[in-house]
Amino acid sequence: MRWLVxxxxxxxxxxxxxGEATSTGGKSLLVxxxxxxxxxxxxxxxxxxxxxxxxxxxxxxxxxxxxxxPPRRAAVTGLFAKIxxxxxxxxxxxxxxxxxxxxxxxxxxxGTLDLAIGGEPALLESVAPxxxxxxxxxxxxxxxxxxxxxxxxxxxxxxxxxxxxPLVPWNQTKGSFPLGHVQRLDExxxxxxxxxxxxxxPEKIQVGKDRIRIDVVLPYRLVQAGRGFTxxxxxx
Numbered sequence: 001m002r003w004l005v006x007x008x009x010x011x012x013x014x015x016x017x018x019g020e021a022t023s024t025g026g027k028s029l030l031v032x033x034x035x036x037x038x039x040x041x042x043x044x045x046x047x048x049x050x051x052x053x054x055x056x057x058x059x060x061x062x063x064x065x066x067x068x069x070p071p072r073r074a075a076v077t078g079l080f081a082k083i084x085x086x087x088x089x090x091x092x093x094x095x096x097x098x099x100x101x102x103x104x105x106x107x108x109x110x111g112t113l114d115l116a117i118g119g120e121p122a123l124l125e126s127v128a129p130x131x132x133x134x135x136x137x138x139x140x141x142x143x144x145x146x147x148x149x150x151x152x153x154x155x156x157x158x159x160x161x162x163x164x165x166p167l168v169p170w171n172q173t174k175g176s177f178p179l180g181h182v183q184r185l186d187e188x189x190x191x192x193x194x195x196x197x198x199x200x201x202p203e204k205i206q207v208g209k210d211r212i213r214i215d216v217v218l219p220y221r222l223v224q225a226g227r228g229f230t231x232x233x234x235x236x
């Protein structure tokens with residue numbers, strides 16, 4: 001299979017809560033999810049090619065195989081912050097928002113975040129121009145920068161390039177259960193359409209059908225932890 005490998009340098013703190021987290025709590029994932037990567041590519045396609053071009057790119061992005069090589073280290077810092085959230089009893093309390101406390105985590109990624117997308121040569125040729133425009137993955141502010149033009153890598157079968165982990169459920173990968181850190185990531189489901197992905201459209205995304213959860217084993221091991229921080233290191 002042919003793969004395009006793009007190497008990105010994180011230039012901001014990464015943060016992306018798991019799908020099960022609430023608005024006031026939840027730890028951050030260590031890497032972007034397949035759902036976030038595909039949505040970021042779709043966002044780029046719309047910004048570069050217009051809405052019509054984004055609609056056309058939707059099925060192309062769905063057909064991509066995704067894999068990544070996480071940065072060498074990930075340092076997670078947790079904190080509590082004051083936030084505003086919508087008031088449930090707005091009329092009775094005569095206010096639209098209420099003050100509350102929320103738990104947040106931010107991840108400092110040391111090293112490059114390497115992304116590999118696989119597919120037919122014509123498909124990759126169409127998607128390749130989008131990769132330089134990818135400037136953040138996760139929540140807004142999780143900025144990254146492409147270091148060099150994407151490289152083309154050929155593999156003998158459908159396995160990703162050496163050192164990359166496929167973003168599919170671990171039980172669908174070949175071999176025994178790998179050592180690492182298990183995280184539950186979101187992925188596009190078979191029922192997701194362009195209209196449902198459009199946040200301005202009335203159609204809603206249904207969990208389990210349009211947005212599915214997969215368990216992926218990241219090649220990380222915990223090397224240090226203390227009050228308010230945890231450090232993970234990639235297993236080579």
